[in-house]
Amino acid sequence: MITKLDSSQADFKQRLDTLLAFEASTDDAIESAVSGILADVKKRGDAAVLEYTNRFDRLPNGGATSMAALDVSQEELQAALAAIPEAQRKALEVAAQRVRAFHERQKQELNGFTYTEADGTVLGQRVTPLDRVGIYVPGGKAAYPSSVLMNAIPAHVAGVEEIIMVVPTPDGVKNQMVFAAAAIAGVTRVITIGGAQAVAALAHGTLTIQAVDKIVGPGNAYVAAAKRRVFGVVGIDMIAGPSEILIVCDGTTDPDWVAMDLFSQAEHDELAQAILLCPDADYIARVEASIARLLPTMPRQDVIRTSLGDRGALIKVRDMDEACAIANSIAAEHLEISAVDPQQWADKIRHAGAMFLGRFSSESLGDYCCGPNHVLPTSRTARFSSPLGVYDFQKRSSIIHVSEAGAQTLGKVAAELAYGEGLQAHARSAELRLK
Amino acid sequence: MITKLDSSQADFKQRLDTLLAFEASTDDAIESAVSGILADVKKRGDAAVLEYTNRFDRLPNGGATSMAALDVSQEELQAALAAIPEAQRKALEVAAQRVRAFHERQKQELNGFTYTEADGTVLGQRVTPLDRVGIYVPGGKAAYPSSVLMNAIPAHVAGVEEIIMVVPTPDGVKNQMVFAAAAIAGVTRVITIGGAQAVAALAHGTLTIQAVDKIVGPGNAYVAAAKRRVFGVVGIDMIAGPSEILIVCDGTTDPDWVAMDLFSQAEHDELAQAILLCPDADYIARVEASIARLLPTMPRQDVIRTSLGDRGALIKVRDMDEACAIANSIAAEHLEISAVDPQQWADKIRHAGAMFLGRFSSESLGDYCCGPNHVLPTSRTARFSSPLGVYDFQKRSSIIHVSEAGAQTLGKVAAELAYGEGLQAHARSAELRLK
Numbered sequence: 025m026i027t028k029l030d031s032s033q034a035d036f037k038q039r040l041d042t043l044l045a046f047e048a049s050t051d052d053a054i055e056s057a058v059s060g061i062l063a064d065v066k067k068r069g070d071a072a073v074l075e076y077t078n079r080f081d082r083l084p085n086g087g088a089t090s091m092a093a094l095d096v097s098q099e100e101l102q103a104a105l106a107a108i109p110e111a112q113r114k115a116l117e118v119a120a121q122r123v124r125a126f127h128e129r130q131k132q133e134l135n136g137f138t139y140t141e142a143d144g145t146v147l148g149q150r151v152t153p154l155d156r157v158g159i160y161v162p163g164g165k166a167a168y169p170s171s172v173l174m175n176a177i178p179a180h181v182a183g184v185e186e187i188i189m190v191v192p193t194p195d196g197v198k199n200q201m202v203f204a205a206a207a208i209a210g211v212t213r214v215i216t217i218g219g220a221q222a223v224a225a226l227a228h229g230t231l232t233i234q235a236v237d238k239i240v241g242p243g244n245a246y247v248a249a250a251k252r253r254v255f256g257v258v259g260i261d262m263i264a265g266p267s268e269i270l271i272v273c274d275g276t277t278d279p280d281w282v283a284m285d286l287f288s289q290a291e292h293d294e295l296a297q298a299i300l301l302c303p304d305a306d307y308i309a310r311v312e313a314s315i316a317r318l319l320p321t322m323p324r325q326d327v328i329r330t331s332l333g334d335r336g337a338l339i340k341v342r343d344m345d346e347a348c349a350i351a352n353s354i355a356a357e358h359l360e361i362s363a364v365d366p367q368q369w370a371d372k373i374r375h376a377g378a379m380f381l382g383r384f385s386s387e388s389l390g391d392y393c394c395g396p397n398h399v400l401p402t403s404r405t406a407r408f409s410s411p412l413g414v415y416d417f418q419k420r421s422s423i424i425h426v427s428e429a430g431a432q433t434l435g436k437v438a439a440e441l442a443y444g445e446g447l448q449a450h451a452r453s454a455e456l457r458l459k
Numbered sequence: 460m461i462t463k464l465d466s467s468q469a470d471f472k473q474r475l476d477t478l479l480a481f482e483a484s485t486d487d488a489i490e491s492a493v494s495g496i497l498a499d500v501k502k503r504g505d506a507a508v509l510e511y512t513n514r515f516d517r518l519p520n521g522g523a524t525s526m527a528a529l530d531v532s533q534e535e536l537q538a539a540l541a542a543i544p545e546a547q548r549k550a551l552e553v554a555a556q557r558v559r560a561f562h563e564r565q566k567q568e569l570n571g572f573t574y575t576e577a578d579g580t581v582l583g584q585r586v587t588p589l590d591r592v593g594i595y596v597p598g599g600k601a602a603y604p605s606s607v608l609m610n611a612i613p614a615h616v617a618g619v620e621e622i623i624m625v626v627p628t629p630d631g632v633k634n635q636m637v638f639a640a641a642a643i644a645g646v647t648r649v650i651t652i653g654g655a656q657a658v659a660a661l662a663h664g665t666l667t668i669q670a671v672d673k674i675v676g677p678g679n680a681y682v683a684a685a686k687r688r689v690f691g692v693v694g695i696d697m698i699a700g701p702s703e704i705l706i707v708c709d710g711t712t713d714p715d716w717v718a719m720d721l722f723s724q725a726e727h728d729e730l731a732q733a734i735l736l737c738p739d740a741d742y743i744a745r746v747e748a749s750i751a752r753l754l755p756t757m758p759r760q761d762v763i764r765t766s767l768g769d770r771g772a773l774i775k776v777r778d779m780d781e782a783c784a785i786a787n788s789i790a791a792e793h794l795e796i797s798a799v800d801p802q803q804w805a806d807k808i809r810h811a812g813a814m815f816l817g818r819f820s821s822e823s824l825g826d827y828c829c830g831p832n833h834v835l836p837t838s839r840t841a842r843f844s845s846p847l848g849v850y851d852f853q854k855r856s857s858i859i860h861v862s863e864a865g866a867q868t869l870g871k872v873a874a875e876l877a878y879g880e881g882l883q884a885h886a887r888s889a890e891l892r893l894k
Contacts, residue, residue, distance in 0.1 A: 027469060080479055111875055112875060112876070112879050114875075115871075115872045115875035115876050115879075116876065118872045119872060119876060126582055129572055129574065129584075130584065133568070133569065133570070133571075133572060133584075134568065134569070135568070136568075137564055137568060139564065143790050145829075146816075147561055147829060147830050147831060149564070149565065149568075150814075151832070152809055152810075154843050155809065155810075155842065157846065168880050169879065169880070170876055170880065171875070176594070191700065198526070201879055201880075226830065232490060237842040237843040238843045256698065256838070256840065258843065259840070259842075259843035259844060263691065278891070280891060281888070281891050281892070284884060284887050284888040284891055287884035287887075287888070288882070288884040288887075288888040289887045290884070291882060291883070291884040291885070292882075298819070300850050322883060322884055322887075323881075323883045324882075324883060324884065328884065330765070356543035366860070367860075370858070373856075374587055374590065375587075375590075375856075376856050377856065377857070378856060378857035378858075378859060379471065379585075379856055379857065379858050379859065380859050380860075380861075381581075381858065381859065381860035382860050382861065383865040383892075384861045384862060384863050384865065384892050385859050385860055385861040385866075386861075386866075386888045386889055386891075386892060387888070388869065388873050388877060388886070388888040388889045389859070389861055389866065389869045389873050389878075389882075389892075390857070390859045390874045391629040391873065391885060392872060392873040392877065392885075392889075393869050393872045393873050393876070394580075394582060394859050394861065394869060395582050395856065396582060396584070396857035396858075396859055400857075401854075403691070405691065405694070406854065406856070407590065407672040407694075407854075408589050408672040408693065408694035408854055409674045409854055410854045410856075411855060411856075411857050413584075413855065415850075419836075419841065419842075419843055419844055419845045420845035420846060420848065421808075421810075421811050421812065421813060421814055421833065421845075421846075422812070422813035422814065422825070422835075422846050423805070423813075423814055423816065423831075424814065424815050424816065424820050424825045424829045424830035424831055425801070425802075425815075425816035425817055425820055426815075426817065426819045426820040426821075426824055426829065427576075427604070427819060428819050431819040431820075431821075434824045434828050434829060435824065436550075436826045437550045437553045437554060437827060438823050438824050438826070438827040438828050440546055440547060440549075440550035441547070441551065441554060441604070441605055441827045441828070442823060442826075442827065444547050444550075444604065444636055445603050445604065445605065445636075447723070447724070447726060447727075447759075447760045448757060448759065449719060449722035449723040449726040449757055449759065449763065450723045450823040450826060450827075451821075451823070452719050452722075452723075452757075452826075453716070453719040453720050453722070453723040453821045453822070453823040454718055454821055454823045454824055456713070456715060456716050457818075457819050457821060457824075458823075
């Protein structure tokens with residue numbers, strides 16, 4: 025059921041490219057609906073948000089009659105935290121503490137700088153947090169409290185003062201674990217709205233919702249289309265594609281572990297991608313046997329079967345060096361290096377969202393509680409982008425304080441170049457500062 | 460001719476909002492043309508690039524007959540550097556050296572980190588350069604050698620191994636100063652192509668051009684539309700809006716200097732925006748007089764007049780504190796604080812692309828040779844984004860190396876949360892590592 029490839033096949037590269045190809049199709053009906061909702065919310069504000077929310081989320085008892093009714097108080101969030109099972113609460117708290125600790129390191133790294141030149145000119149870079157951000161959390165089945173932690177904590181650590189979380193409540197059902205996570209993560213306001221209408225309200229602002237500076241967090245096709253459209257008015261995070269795992273294994277890990285790690289990615293959805301690279305054909309056969317044996321035991325076996333069948337692969341490579349080269353070309357969101365002395369192979373990796381080294385580092389540990397973020401670049405975008413982090417909630421400003429002496433030397437250089445570019449006011453502006 | 464506002468007017472906020480409002484209109488004809496060019500280049504590769512280049516750039520002598528003819532050799536770049544006037548060459552070299560020095564500081568700031576926990580688990584973040592980037596440089600009138608330096612040097616400092624510059628040569632005219640700047644800035648390949656066809660070639664690759672990981676640099680509406688469309692396949696920098704300057708002045712700077720600084724922004728194009736905030740009405744009148752007197756002396760006076768008339772403003776504020784508050788709401792690309800002890804006001808600024816402090820720090824010095832980048836966030840995007848920098852040519856990967864002991868504690872937390880989210884393979888994957 026799962027595709028098997030061998031890197032020595034003549035058409036291997038082509039077959040691998042076909043396997044990896046994924047183009048998010050844009051759906052005209054969705055684009056048109058989203059465009060209408062954005063324009064309507066921009067024009068009518070709260071009234072439009074309320075109407076769409078009542079309609080799309082099928083709110084009970086005739087729906088909400090005011091925006092105030094859609095706000096979740098801090099008391100309700102704390103009550104959710106108190107109401108969930110103690111084991112869940114403790115797990116959320118441990119995860120939050122570890123995620124916070126890792127992201128504090130990111131914050132320490134980026135302090136800005138200034139330096140003074142011999143003539144007294146000061147140059148520098150200042151790092152400041154965003155004022156206000158919106159965090160989109162999907163409702164219903166795909167409501168993940170871990171995503172609340174992963175999106176809100178970096179913003180909180182960055183020093184963002186207002187963190188507004190929006191989460192739809194289809195049929196009025198509120199997810200207590202999501203509310204509990206919001207209570208732990210430093211979210212300052214929770215509003216039970218979703219879809220393109222929530223993105224529009226966050227981007228443009230309404231009477232009851234102040235416009236934010238950036239919107240992050242996953243959502244369905246409507247949310248993704250809305251985020252793309254408001255990009256520029258506000259910042260957005262990456263538009264995520266299907267989740268992926270790439271396992272590079274030297275054949276020394278229990279094959280059941282590798283099979284289950286492949287499942288853990290495949291169970292997300294039918295489009296998720298799980299691939300194994302290994303130089304040992306016998307080992308690959310053992311993983312295949314583990315897959316066959318373990319799959320029927322999985323509650324989400326239908327999703328896993330489709331995902332592995334359509335987009336998964338077990339790939340025999342020449343050696344571990346070739347596995348690393350292929351891993352660089354795939355630039356996977358999650359890369360497990362399940363091998364003895366994994367560091368030697370990690371040193372050869374240039375592109376990956378997150379690297380999980382050694383057989384004990386299952387992706388699932390990173391998904392929940394190691395500390396690094398689980399929002400990672402998908403679809404080969406790890407070639408040029410990074411995990412979500414504190415830096416996504418900060419921005420830099422350049423500082424230029426030219427001394428009178430500095431203006432004398434810099435002014436001549438600037439004027440020369442400005443005249444060369446035909447920008448005379450630039451040149452004159454520099455020359456006016458010359459003695 | 461230039462709008463005058465007073466912050467004490469009842470409708471001030473509304474009038475300011477109207478003045479600042481700028482929405483890049485999307486032109487259906489451009490979108491459709493760009494969509495066709497992108498698809499054609501993706502399908503036919505070099506042949507399509509060659510055809511579009513010959514047609515749109517009106518290449519002489521019947522046009523180029525091969526892609527090789529569009530490549531500019533390193534010898535030709537060095538010849539351009541030798542051919543330009545010595546004063547220009549020296550100015551480019553000083554500017555490049557200073558830009559490099561500033562960006563080296565940015566690189567020093569971002570080193571990644573790792574730390575080891577008590578149970579032996581190692582967590583960290585690795586910072587690596589992009590492999591290959593494309594730099595778009597406009598041809599013809601708006602060909603700015605300073606932009607070559609500002610886009611290529613951060614990539615070079617970041618450690619990008621291949622820096623491919625594309626620059627169209629309308630009517631076959633090559634800009635020697637642009638080629639000279641490329642020679643200085645560490646560009647590894649120059650191809651004389653432009654427009655959407657160049658963006659398509661860089662994003663998707665052709666037989667003679669390897670696909671890049673990110674495309675940066677300014678361009679016309681076709682280039683901007685093409686960059687938006689290939690975003691995701693490759694990284695892109697911000698789509699820049701019209702350039703802006705905001706001057707906060709306490710009334711102690713020579714009004715001619717302020718007038719010329721406003722001109723230096725306004726001369727870019729008719730949509731550029733130049734605004735002065737000042738608490739002193741008499742001083743504003745003197746700046747207005749300087750504008751009237753100096754404008755007829757400017758070669759680009761028509762552009763300046765339109766820009767100042769349509770989008771400029773002289774704004775009387777209550778005091779410098781209010782000026783800073785308004786500056787934060789404008790979040791200008793360039794903010795000059797032309798005042799005695801400018802630092803006291805700079806401390807109140809949260810949002811600006813670059814801050815120019817003190818009367819000697821004219822924006823024009825920063826545009827060319829102070830060192831910080833002149834590619835800056837426009838249209839209020841400084842609320843959430845940063846100057847172009849070394850960090851735009853680097854990306855981060857998380858490192859997770861869980862020890863056997865770490866897997867015992869983390870595994871239980873991860874399993875608890877995974878079961879709570881209904882992701883059983885995630886839970887099992889963590890549990891398999893438990894003893």
